[in-house]
Amino acid sequence: HTKYQPFPVIDKPDRRWPGQRIEKAPLWAAVDLRDGNQALIKPMSVAQKRTFFQMLVELGFKEIEVGFPSASQIDFDFCRVLIEEDLVPDDVHIQVLTQAREDLIARTFESLKGAKNAVVHIYNATSPTFREQVFNVDKDGCKAIAVRAAEWVRDYAAQQPETHWSFQYSPETFSATETDFAIEVIDAVNNVWRPDQGQRVIINLPATVEVSTPNVFADQVELVHENIQYRDDVIISVHTHDDRGCGVAAAEMAVMAGADRVEGTLLGNGERTGNMDLVTAGMNLYSQGIDPQIDFSRMKEIVALVEEITDIQTHPRHPYAGDLVFSAFSGSHQDAIRKCLSRYKEGDTWNVAYLPIDPADVGRRYEEVVRINSQSGKGGVAHVLERDFGIDLPRWLQQELAKVVQKDAEEDGGEITSESVHRRFNSDYLSV
Ligand code: KIV
Ligand code: ZN
Secondary structure, three states: OOOOOOOOOOOOOOOOOOOOOOOOOOEEEEOHHHHHHHOOOOOOOHHHHHHHHHHHHHHOOOEEEEEOOOOOHHHHHHHHHHHHOOOOOOOOEEEEEEEOOHHHHHHHHHHOOOOOEEEEEEEEEOOHHHHHHHOOOOHHHHHHHHHHHHHHHHHHHHOOOOOEEEEEEEEEOHHHOOHHHHHHHHHHHHHHHOHHHOOEEEEEEEEOOOOOOHHHHHHHHHHHHHHOOOHHHEEEEEEEEOOOOOHHHHHHHHHHOOOOEEEEEHHHOOOOOOEOEHHHHHHHHHOOOOOOOOOOOOHHHHHHHHHHHHOOOOOOOOOOOOOOOOOEOOHHHHHHHHHHHHHOOOOOOOOOOOOOOOHHHHOOOHHHOEOEOOOOOHHHHHHHHHHHHOOOOOHHHHHHHHHHHHHHHHHHOOOEOHHHHHHHHHHHHHOO
16 A cells, blocks of 8 residues: 555665565464463453454464463363364464473374364573573583474374474574574474475574564574575564563564564563564554555454453553554644644545554544643644534634633643533633
8 A cells, every 4th residue: 555655765775684674564473362361360261262363363363372272271172162163264373382391292282183274383491591590401401302392293293184284493582592502403493394395384583581672683583594494494483572662673673684474462462561562563564554464443442352351451652552642632733733634635645743644544533633631722722623513713713712722721630622612612702
């Protein structure tokens, strides 16, 4: 679509990465039902997972991590419901996480019996902190855990040939791991799975805890992208968390550095500060004229459902989704918005001051944009009378009425509805 363009255009010939802009949407994987769920005070029931899953499918997600069935009976039951009630469209992969242990991998495959397309996702932590303090293994021991698990996954999958399997490996704590060691482990896993022989393989690189600036994470991803074996046959995925508040930025830079796929959650629920927010990442693309391949046009419904199921409220200033993100109270902002909106015509490139996207594109209304309080000016007062009552005031009257309304707002201390502005206009100027 041409409504939005990359902006601003920078002419910087020595730019580091040829793809300094993201040119197309990555493959998204929604991990709300696993990473998001495991961080909830009250984990989701089977029924809630089902509702959430259906929304993710409707929005357009093709890869959905549905749980950790070897660790949770609810997640096991949910997998069975999805498969037995045929709830998974043919083009959607369900994904499940499991630790790198044979009994758990066996149980995981049991949960997926009869699935059409499934991703079995194994992980083990590879960073020095985990090797030395949590698991007491050296590098070889750590690599051996991953390789053994990869072999079990390969062998169990061979016993269930009715399913089209994808295999996914995460070196958990990748961003805190020596990158050359991570590459060594990834190569060892891939030597078992052999993506070059047709096996669909995803190598997922987590910033399990965000420990650096996004450019450093992107450098790590780039090293993997440039150095692993079988690169052309492997899907490189990233899985960022938001501990430093940069989960989306880290994922975006990772895509520019070579990643093909991004894992995240709607509105960023997930462990601690949360996972990378799929809404922000997707809408960031949209606002640059790139189709995110996910439908965010009914944002209010997304927010309502996520809030209901997670019991976590969305911040009113959450990018693209918060209640207040398309509101302007201050006079100068209102004035600028009003002028731009009066010139904007359907089909034009969006070019409206203070509004990075057209609120209508996420199901919001222009009516919400200009709101009146004591900081509003003549532009705002004129705008609401014109918008809601079809009254077109001369400039001198806009100024006078704005002063009176501003006083009302100061006394009230809060927001003044357009009805109150209208009442004030009627009483002061029409009732003679
Ligand atoms: O954050 C993380 O490292 C994870 C992995 C299991 C992918 O959630
Ligand atoms: Zn995670």
